[in-house]
Amino acid sequence: KTMDKELIEEQKLVCEEFGSAYLPVKETDVVAIALQTLNKEPIVGLRKLPDENKVSWFIYGGELGDGEEFFEIISVKELEKEFPDALPYLALDTGYRFMIDADDYEDVWKEGDEA
Numbered sequence: 767k768t769m770d771k772e773l774i775e776e777q778k779l780v781c782e783e784f785g786s787a788y789l790p791v792k793e794t795d796v797v798a799i800a801l802q803t804l805n806k807e808p809i810v811g812l813r814k815l816p817d818e819n820k821v822s823w824f825i826y827g828g829e830l831g832d833g834e835e836f837f838e839i840i841s842v843k844e845l846e847k848e849f850p851d852a853l854p855y856l857a858l859d860t861g862y863r864f865m866i867d868a869d870d871y872e873d874v875w876k877e878g879d880e881a
Contacts, residue, residue, distance in 0.1 A: 800830075
């Protein structure tokens with residue numbers, strides 16, 4: 767099942783705004799999210815090359831701890847319930863990060879481009 771049209775449009779706009787290729791997202795795609803950190807700010811998401819579980823997005827709040835065991839793998843459909851604010855960014859290309867907080871702060875960049 768594909769995402770709803772409005773969200774796809776929003777994802778395309780985000781990609782355009784930040785100079786990213788658009789990588790379509792399905793509801794069945796999976797992300798790694800540190801659910802217990804989402805009460806901290808800012809919320810950060812970063813996209814790596816997919817691992818053996820087909821996970822490429824890692825989403826967490828605050829400063830990242832050392833252990834990858836903080837991350838749970840959930841589907842994009844579940845992410846809609848758990849943390850919908852991340853959805854517009856999910857079509858960004860590998861190497862992109864986003865940082866957002868509850869006060870509408872937003873920063874998106876590609877690794878290596880910060881200089």
